[in-house]
Amino acid sequence: MITSSVRYSEGVSESINPAIVLEKIQEVVAEFRAKQRPENIEEWEWQLRNSISTPQQLEQKLGMKAADFVQLAKIYAIRVSPYYLGLIQKVNDPIWLQSIPNLIEMQDPEGIVDSLAEDEMSPVPGITHRYPDRVLFLIQSQCAMYCRFCTRKRLVGDPMKTIKDEQIRLGIDYIRQHPEVRDVILSGGDPFMLRDDRIDWILHDLRAIPHVEIIRLDSRMPCTLPQRITQQLCDVIKKHHPVYVLTHFNHPSEITPEAKRACELMVDNGIPVMDQTVLLKGVNDDPMTMRKLMQDLLKMRVRPYYLYQADLTKGTEHFRTKVEVGLRIIKEGLRGHTSGLAVPHFVIDCPGGGGKVPLLPEYVLDFNDKAVVMRNFEGKIFEYPQIDPNYYKIQY
Ligand SMILES: *Cc1c(COP(=O)(O)O)cnc(C)c1O
Ligand code: SF4
Numbered sequence: 001m002i003t004s005s006v007r008y009s010e011g012v013s014e015s016i017n018p019a020i021v022l023e024k025i026q027e028v029v030a031e032f033r034a035k036q037r038p039e040n041i042e043e044w045e046w047q048l049r050n051s052i053s054t055p056q057q058l059e060q061k062l063g064m065k066a067a068d069f070v071q072l073a074k075i076y077a078i079r080v081s082p083y084y085l086g087l088i089q090k091v092n093d094p095i096w097l098q099s100i101p102n103l104i105e106m107q108d109p110e111g112i113v114d115s116l117a118e119d120e121m122s123p124v125p126g127i128t129h130r131y132p133d134r135v136l137f138l139i140q141s142q143c144a145m146y147c148r149f150c151t152r153k154r155l156v157g158d159p160m161k162t163i164k165d166e167q168i169r170l171g172i173d174y175i176r177q178h179p180e181v182r183d184v185i186l187s188g189g190d191p192f193m194l195r196d197d198r199i200d201w202i203l204h205d206l207r208a209i210p211h212v213e214i215i216r217l218d219s220r221m222p223c224t225l226p227q228r229i230t231q232q233l234c235d236v237i238k239k240h241h242p243v244y245v246l247t248h249f250n251h252p253s254e255i256t257p258e259a260k261r262a263c264e265l266m267v268d269n270g271i272p273v274m275d276q277t278v279l280l281k282g283v284n285d286d287p288m289t290m291r292k293l294m295q296d297l298l299k300m301r302v303r304p305y306y307l308y309q310a311d312l313t314k315g316t317e318h319f320r321t322k323v324e325v326g327l328r329i330i331k332e333g334l335r336g337h338t339s340g341l342a343v344p345h346f347v348i349d350c351p352g353g354g355g356k357v358p359l360l361p362e363y364v365l366d367f368n369d370k371a372v373v374m375r376n377f378e379g380k381i382f383e384y385p386q387i388d389p390n391y392y393k394i395q396y
Helices: 018-034 043-049 055-062 066-075 094-099 165-176 196-207 231-238 257-268 287-299 323-334 389-393
Strands: 127-131 134-140 183-188 214-218 243-247 273-278 303-308 345-350 355-358 364-367 371-375 381-385
Touching: 018 055, 055 066, 127 165, 134 165, 165 196, 196 214, 196 231, 231 243, 231 257, 257 273, 273 287, 287 303, 287 323, 303 323, 323 345
Parallel strands: 134 183, 183 214, 214 243, 243 273, 273 303, 303 345
Antiparallel strands: 127 134, 345 355, 364 371, 371 381
């Protein structure tokens, strides 16, 4: 039996009184909703300005003890917006675990800072060229929220690692000089943290390169700050088609009317939207939660693409599940049990930079010259006979 009730008290400091914190959160959200936003500022920028991002704010706004988080904040960025905060229903629920810093992040001796060797496989800063025909291109180090489980914890939100225009230009030059690159994945950080005109500039320069066939934009903002998705942003993106947006939802309670509006707006503008989900202990590590998430994504026309086994990133060990958990989710929750469209590829991104490897539950029981013996989603056994080798001799 897989349980999602794994809770860790060690990292939640004694200074947290769950009832008080929850009350505080409700106050913050209510106060925020009551506030009048100045007219010249967009809702999403307003949300960012009112986010919690320092130990002092954790204390003032949430009644946590600032001193407990000073060390942590020096290593790992903190940011959570009133919008995302408003989705928390109780301490240590799936929304809380993803967004509120936890002292347990500081106790991960085994973790690896850059577990996917993205920096090592980088010919120029910001570009990781791991696969033959496509590159990962980091264009922004900031995010609307600093997810506690982030694989790029090493760089996101670090003011010393801000990505300058010059670096982006050199990245575009690299792509221009490498005709084998037909797919560019713009990531970060979160590319949608850039202003529309800067997104336009980068997409424009990439689109001008004849061998760049498709461009993908990775963004978690449709989930963490859906107010960012405006018609103006869609107008910029659709000028440079084919552009795909890869977003990132981890729990059904993130699929709010606001998130739905954001995703549907992109799709209505002809932008295909896919989802990448990370398998996280205490957040989505059971078949029923995952099935609901995938079905809810499809309802807003977002197609599940990858389900990631958690990486070995330092500071995130408390989120790791056993690999069997993911296999079981596919086997007992998804494949055959619901629309095939709701089934993402379950992958492990190989530590050390080997790329993504798909994993499947054991469906094939035997495979030989005569037949393939398979187990279906109900556990029934079926046999598919191989073609008789003599048939190959028939001339047409
Ligand atoms: C995931 C990833 C890609 C894209 O992989 P796809 O399987 O094509 O989605 C490209 N480069 C790097 C470094 C990646 O991590
Ligand atoms: S939005 Fe993405 S890159 Fe940013 S902290 Fe969250 S997981 Fe990491």
